[in-house]
Amino acid sequence: MANIVQFEDVGLRYPNSDGETLSGLHFTLVSGGFYFLTGASGAGKTSLLKLLYLAQRPTTGTIRLFGEDAGTLARVRLPGFRRRIGVVFQDFRLVPHLSVFDNIALPLRLSGVPEGDIDAPVREMLEWVGLSEKGQSTPPTLSGGEQQRVAIARAVIGRPEILVADEPTGNVDPDMAARLLHLFESLNRLGTTVVVATHDFHLLGRIQNAHMMRLEAGRLMDPTGALRNPPARPSA
Protein backbone atom coordinates (compact mmCIF):
# COMPACT_ATOMS: atom_id res chain seq x y z
CA MET A 1 0.00 0.00 0.00
CA ALA A 2 1.32 3.44 -0.93
CA ASN A 3 1.90 6.17 1.62
CA ILE A 4 -0.72 8.82 1.02
CA VAL A 5 0.15 11.15 3.92
CA GLN A 6 3.49 11.61 5.62
CA PHE A 7 4.13 13.99 8.51
CA GLU A 8 7.84 14.46 9.16
CA ASP A 9 8.64 16.10 12.49
CA VAL A 10 5.73 18.47 12.14
CA GLY A 11 5.04 21.18 14.70
CA LEU A 12 2.40 23.90 14.85
CA ARG A 13 2.48 27.06 16.90
CA TYR A 14 -0.35 29.56 16.44
CA PRO A 15 0.96 33.15 16.24
CA ASN A 16 -0.74 34.36 19.41
CA SER A 17 -0.28 31.27 21.57
CA ASP A 18 2.33 30.58 24.27
CA GLY A 19 3.64 27.22 23.15
CA GLU A 20 3.32 24.67 20.39
CA THR A 21 -0.19 23.28 19.83
CA LEU A 22 1.26 20.27 18.00
CA SER A 23 4.80 18.99 18.24
CA GLY A 24 6.99 16.22 16.91
CA LEU A 25 4.30 14.67 14.71
CA HIS A 26 5.95 11.94 12.70
CA PHE A 27 3.69 9.39 11.06
CA THR A 28 2.53 7.82 7.84
CA LEU A 29 -0.99 7.05 6.64
CA VAL A 30 -1.31 4.40 3.98
CA SER A 31 -3.68 4.61 1.06
CA GLY A 32 -6.95 2.83 1.82
CA GLY A 33 -6.49 2.91 5.60
CA PHE A 34 -9.17 3.86 8.13
CA TYR A 35 -7.90 6.04 10.96
CA PHE A 36 -9.58 7.30 14.10
CA LEU A 37 -8.05 10.35 15.75
CA THR A 38 -8.97 10.69 19.41
CA GLY A 39 -7.89 12.89 22.29
CA ALA A 40 -9.30 15.19 24.93
CA SER A 41 -10.86 18.49 23.99
CA GLY A 42 -8.04 20.90 23.16
CA ALA A 43 -5.49 18.12 22.47
CA GLY A 44 -5.12 19.37 18.89
CA LYS A 45 -7.33 17.11 16.75
CA THR A 46 -8.87 19.88 14.64
CA SER A 47 -5.43 21.49 14.27
CA LEU A 48 -3.93 18.24 12.98
CA LEU A 49 -6.78 17.81 10.51
CA LYS A 50 -6.30 21.40 9.28
CA LEU A 51 -2.68 20.60 8.51
CA LEU A 52 -3.84 17.50 6.68
CA TYR A 53 -6.33 19.28 4.44
CA LEU A 54 -3.95 22.19 3.85
CA ALA A 55 -5.94 24.87 5.65
CA GLN A 56 -2.99 25.49 7.95
CA ARG A 57 0.73 25.41 7.29
CA PRO A 58 3.00 23.77 9.83
CA THR A 59 5.48 25.94 11.73
CA THR A 60 8.13 23.24 11.48
CA GLY A 61 8.59 19.98 9.59
CA THR A 62 7.33 18.64 6.29
CA ILE A 63 3.96 17.29 5.19
CA ARG A 64 3.85 15.07 2.12
CA LEU A 65 0.50 14.43 0.47
CA PHE A 66 0.09 12.07 -2.45
CA GLY A 67 3.88 11.77 -2.48
CA GLU A 68 4.57 15.50 -2.83
CA ASP A 69 5.87 18.07 -0.37
CA ALA A 70 2.81 20.22 0.35
CA GLY A 71 5.03 23.09 1.53
CA THR A 72 6.67 23.59 -1.85
CA LEU A 73 3.58 23.03 -3.97
CA ALA A 74 2.99 25.82 -6.51
CA ARG A 75 0.02 27.98 -5.43
CA VAL A 76 -1.83 27.23 -8.64
CA ARG A 77 -1.83 23.50 -7.83
CA LEU A 78 -3.34 23.91 -4.37
CA PRO A 79 -7.05 23.89 -5.39
CA GLY A 80 -6.54 20.71 -7.41
CA PHE A 81 -4.80 19.13 -4.45
CA ARG A 82 -7.56 20.18 -2.07
CA ARG A 83 -10.19 18.64 -4.33
CA ARG A 84 -8.58 15.27 -3.72
CA ILE A 85 -9.45 15.65 -0.03
CA GLY A 86 -13.08 15.72 1.15
CA VAL A 87 -13.63 17.52 4.44
CA VAL A 88 -16.51 17.29 6.91
CA PHE A 89 -16.02 20.35 9.10
CA GLN A 90 -16.94 20.32 12.77
CA ASP A 91 -19.18 23.36 12.16
CA PHE A 92 -20.45 22.01 8.76
CA ARG A 93 -19.80 25.26 6.80
CA LEU A 94 -22.81 24.85 4.55
CA VAL A 95 -23.79 27.79 2.35
CA PRO A 96 -26.96 29.03 4.08
CA HIS A 97 -28.72 30.58 1.10
CA LEU A 98 -28.17 27.59 -1.20
CA SER A 99 -30.51 24.61 -1.17
CA VAL A 100 -29.36 21.28 0.22
CA PHE A 101 -29.17 20.04 -3.38
CA ASP A 102 -26.94 22.94 -4.44
CA ASN A 103 -24.71 22.60 -1.37
CA ILE A 104 -24.06 18.97 -2.22
CA ALA A 105 -23.56 19.82 -5.90
CA LEU A 106 -20.97 22.51 -5.10
CA PRO A 107 -17.79 20.39 -5.39
CA LEU A 108 -18.94 19.01 -8.76
CA ARG A 109 -19.74 22.49 -10.10
CA LEU A 110 -16.40 23.83 -8.84
CA SER A 111 -14.64 20.99 -10.65
CA GLY A 112 -16.41 21.94 -13.89
CA VAL A 113 -18.72 18.91 -14.13
CA PRO A 114 -21.37 19.68 -16.83
CA GLU A 115 -24.83 20.57 -15.44
CA GLY A 116 -26.36 17.53 -17.13
CA ASP A 117 -24.13 15.23 -15.06
CA ILE A 118 -24.96 16.76 -11.68
CA ASP A 119 -28.52 15.70 -10.96
CA ALA A 120 -28.01 11.93 -10.74
CA PRO A 121 -25.02 11.87 -8.36
CA VAL A 122 -26.59 14.52 -6.08
CA ARG A 123 -29.82 12.52 -5.90
CA GLU A 124 -27.82 9.40 -5.12
CA MET A 125 -26.03 11.23 -2.32
CA LEU A 126 -29.29 12.62 -0.92
CA GLU A 127 -30.64 9.09 -0.75
CA TRP A 128 -27.40 7.78 0.71
CA VAL A 129 -27.63 10.16 3.67
CA GLY A 130 -31.41 9.78 4.02
CA LEU A 131 -32.33 13.30 2.91
CA SER A 132 -34.15 12.68 -0.38
CA GLU A 133 -37.10 14.77 0.82
CA LYS A 134 -34.93 17.75 1.80
CA GLY A 135 -33.19 18.64 -1.45
CA GLN A 136 -34.94 21.99 -1.81
CA SER A 137 -34.65 23.01 1.85
CA THR A 138 -31.98 25.46 2.97
CA PRO A 139 -29.50 24.57 5.73
CA PRO A 140 -30.89 26.96 8.39
CA THR A 141 -34.21 25.08 8.28
CA LEU A 142 -32.56 21.71 9.02
CA SER A 143 -31.72 20.06 12.33
CA GLY A 144 -28.07 19.82 13.38
CA GLY A 145 -27.95 16.14 12.45
CA GLU A 146 -29.47 16.82 9.03
CA GLN A 147 -26.93 19.59 8.38
CA GLN A 148 -24.20 17.18 9.37
CA ARG A 149 -25.42 14.66 6.80
CA VAL A 150 -25.49 17.34 4.09
CA ALA A 151 -21.90 18.20 5.02
CA ILE A 152 -20.95 14.52 4.69
CA ALA A 153 -22.68 14.20 1.31
CA ARG A 154 -20.87 17.31 0.05
CA ALA A 155 -17.53 15.97 1.29
CA VAL A 156 -17.83 12.64 -0.51
CA ILE A 157 -19.65 13.49 -3.75
CA GLY A 158 -16.39 14.24 -5.58
CA ARG A 159 -15.05 10.76 -4.63
CA PRO A 160 -12.06 12.18 -2.78
CA GLU A 161 -8.97 10.06 -2.25
CA ILE A 162 -8.89 11.13 1.39
CA LEU A 163 -11.93 11.84 3.54
CA VAL A 164 -11.27 13.92 6.66
CA ALA A 165 -14.15 14.21 9.13
CA ASP A 166 -14.05 16.27 12.33
CA GLU A 167 -16.55 14.88 14.86
CA PRO A 168 -18.92 13.73 12.11
CA THR A 169 -21.31 12.06 14.54
CA GLY A 170 -21.39 14.88 17.08
CA ASN A 171 -24.97 15.89 16.36
CA VAL A 172 -26.73 12.63 15.64
CA ASP A 173 -28.32 9.89 17.72
CA PRO A 174 -26.55 6.52 18.13
CA ASP A 175 -28.51 4.88 15.28
CA MET A 176 -27.62 7.62 12.83
CA ALA A 177 -24.00 7.61 14.08
CA ALA A 178 -23.81 3.89 13.26
CA ARG A 179 -25.33 4.52 9.83
CA LEU A 180 -22.93 7.34 9.03
CA LEU A 181 -20.02 5.22 10.11
CA HIS A 182 -21.29 2.49 7.82
CA LEU A 183 -21.23 5.02 4.97
CA PHE A 184 -17.62 5.89 5.76
CA GLU A 185 -16.80 2.20 5.87
CA SER A 186 -18.33 1.61 2.44
CA LEU A 187 -16.33 4.52 1.02
CA ASN A 188 -13.24 3.10 2.62
CA ARG A 189 -13.94 -0.28 0.97
CA LEU A 190 -13.97 1.53 -2.36
CA GLY A 191 -10.43 2.71 -1.62
CA THR A 192 -10.85 6.09 0.08
CA THR A 193 -8.47 6.75 2.96
CA VAL A 194 -10.64 7.87 5.90
CA VAL A 195 -9.54 9.95 8.89
CA VAL A 196 -12.21 10.55 11.55
CA ALA A 197 -11.63 12.69 14.65
CA THR A 198 -14.01 11.69 17.38
CA HIS A 199 -14.75 11.79 21.09
CA ASP A 200 -17.22 8.98 20.63
CA PHE A 201 -15.57 5.86 21.96
CA HIS A 202 -18.52 3.73 20.88
CA LEU A 203 -17.43 4.24 17.29
CA LEU A 204 -13.92 2.99 17.74
CA GLY A 205 -14.60 -0.73 17.87
CA ARG A 206 -17.01 -0.65 14.96
CA ILE A 207 -14.57 -0.61 12.09
CA GLN A 208 -12.47 -3.69 11.65
CA ASN A 209 -8.80 -2.95 11.09
CA ALA A 210 -9.18 0.75 11.93
CA HIS A 211 -6.03 2.38 13.27
CA MET A 212 -6.13 4.53 16.37
CA MET A 213 -4.22 7.78 16.67
CA ARG A 214 -4.40 9.46 20.04
CA LEU A 215 -3.33 13.02 20.68
CA GLU A 216 -2.26 14.03 24.14
CA ALA A 217 -1.39 17.69 24.59
CA GLY A 218 -0.32 18.02 20.97
CA ARG A 219 1.74 14.84 20.80
CA LEU A 220 0.68 11.73 18.99
CA MET A 221 0.38 8.39 20.71
CA ASP A 222 0.16 5.28 18.57
CA PRO A 223 -1.85 2.67 20.44
CA THR A 224 -2.11 0.25 17.52
CA GLY A 225 1.48 0.75 16.42
CA ALA A 226 0.22 1.40 12.91
CA LEU A 227 1.66 4.82 12.33
CA ARG A 228 5.29 3.86 12.48
CA ASN A 229 6.18 6.69 14.82
CA PRO A 230 9.79 6.69 15.94
CA PRO A 231 10.24 6.07 19.66
CA ALA A 232 9.34 9.13 21.72
CA ARG A 233 12.29 11.44 22.06
CA PRO A 234 13.08 13.10 25.34
CA SER A 235 11.84 16.67 25.24
CA ALA A 236 14.58 19.28 24.87
Ligand SMILES: Nc1ncnc2c1ncn2[C@@H]1O[C@H](COP(=O)(O)OP(=O)(O)OP(=O)(O)O)[C@@H](O)[C@H]1O
Ligand atom coordinates in the same frame (compact mmCIF):
# COMPACT_ATOMS: atom_id res chain seq x y z
N1 LIG B 1 -6.50 29.76 15.39
C1 LIG B 1 -6.00 29.52 16.60
N2 LIG B 1 -5.21 30.41 17.24
C2 LIG B 1 -4.70 30.15 18.47
N3 LIG B 1 -4.88 29.01 19.14
C3 LIG B 1 -5.67 28.07 18.57
C4 LIG B 1 -6.27 28.28 17.27
N4 LIG B 1 -6.99 27.17 16.95
C5 LIG B 1 -6.85 26.32 18.00
N5 LIG B 1 -6.07 26.87 18.97
C6 LIG B 1 -5.68 26.22 20.23
O1 LIG B 1 -5.04 25.00 19.92
C7 LIG B 1 -5.39 24.01 20.89
C8 LIG B 1 -5.93 22.77 20.17
O2 LIG B 1 -7.19 23.12 19.56
P1 LIG B 1 -7.95 22.11 18.60
O3 LIG B 1 -9.20 22.79 18.18
O4 LIG B 1 -7.01 21.63 17.58
O5 LIG B 1 -8.27 20.94 19.63
P2 LIG B 1 -9.30 19.70 19.51
O6 LIG B 1 -8.57 18.51 20.05
O7 LIG B 1 -9.84 19.63 18.14
O8 LIG B 1 -10.45 20.16 20.52
P3 LIG B 1 -12.06 19.81 20.48
O9 LIG B 1 -12.16 18.32 20.72
O10 LIG B 1 -12.57 20.61 21.65
O11 LIG B 1 -12.59 20.26 19.16
C9 LIG B 1 -6.38 24.65 21.85
O12 LIG B 1 -5.69 25.06 23.02
C10 LIG B 1 -6.89 25.84 21.08
O13 LIG B 1 -7.22 26.90 21.94
